[in-house]
Amino acid sequence: MKHPQNELPDRKTERANDVFARFPFLADRITTAKSRIELRSETAKQQLLLPGLQNFMRAMPNHIARSSLFAPVARGRKRIHKDTVLVSRADAVIKFWGEQLDESQADVWMQAMHEASRQPLGEAVVIKRAAFLKSIGRQTGNYEYKWLNRTMQALSFAMLVIEVTKDGEPKLAVGRTRALHMIDGFDFDDEEEVYTLRIDPRWHAMFANREFALIDWKKRLRFGIRQDMAKALQRLVATSNEQIQRYAIDWLKDKLEYTGRMRDFLDAVERAMRELERLEIIAGSRVELSTKGKMQAVWTKL
Structure with missing residues (x-):
């Protein structure tokens, strides 16, 4: 014998069906409302995705690419920046804390952001060490593995405050109350030989309005x-x-x-x-x- 409570869901369904039969427009409204909620959810998710990063291209925000953040400096000549105003265009003030970054580290960061573009920012980005090195044109070996780990550390420590103006008015400010890191941190699994990166969702603002440089990756390699x-x-x-x-x-x-x-x-x-x-x-x-x-x-x- 069924317990009376077990019949409640069926009774609710019958009542709902009866209401929809008497007032069919309600079903349409509920369906429309659900669609709008799903659309808003999908839109919010899309807003955290990095745009324009096709497989054959890599990207860097214009204000970063124009600045001296990454530069062709020789090994052994790097200096440590502390609250340094980087060389950039007049409409951007970028302050930097960390080790001077070079072009090989620019390759790592662009590839990391490319990997991060496959899911909403803030979610874990899992990359295989050997495959990652090959994707930036590097060999795989003990020296390269150590170099990649040092680069991940440098990018994790690298800290920015970015303020952009347009026609003299504030347009964008990132990092004033909480510093923006090139990557928000990483974990390395020795057994699986994979990195798990975290990218700050605020980087999306730096790529907004298509204000980024598209780099032909095949030519760069x-x-x-x-x-x-x-x-x-x-x-x-x-x-x-x-x-x-x-x-x-x-x-x-x-x-x-x-x-x-x-x-x-x-x-x-x-x-x-x-x-x-x-x-x-x-x-x-x-x-x-x-x-x-x-x-x-x-x-x-x-």
Whole structure:
């Protein structure tokens, strides 16, 4: 014999069906309300996804790519920043704490963000160590494994405060009350040889409104040895849609953290531009005087 309570769900269902039969428009309204809730939930989830990171491209927020956060600095010459205002464009003030980051570490960060783009920000990002190294064009071996772990540590420690203005008015502020890290932290499983990364959801704001540079990854992996300056310029080229691009040599020298003589820097810039031309990233590159008599690098973006 059934207990009377076991019949309650069936009675509720019968009553609901009776109500819907008498008032069919209610069923439509409930269905519509459920659809709206599901849509809002999906929209909220999509807002935490990083946009534009196709398999053949990698991306970096324009304000980061234009800054001196990543630079073609030599090993052993890195300095530790503390509340340092990075070289950037006039509409952005970026303060940085941490070890100076180089172009190989830029590769790690872009690949990590690419891996993170497959799920909403804030969720665990699991990457296999060997496969990750291959994806950035590195060998797999003890030295490379140690290098990757040091880089993960540097990116976890790297801390930013970013303030962006537009027409003199505040547009974006990230990190003032809680610092923004390049990666929010990581765990490494020795047995599985996998990293589990965490990416701060606030990075989504830095990629919003399509304000990011798209990097052709296949071409980036084809750069010759000792061409870190060319890799840095590739990121800079990608921050602008302008076909003819001009950058003051003095500004470039500061942005690229070059501390040597100006004549040596000019030679290095010309070598880097030739490498960009070889890979068909730019054309017609040259160093010339501006209308104000200042040296500038000029090229056509392809």
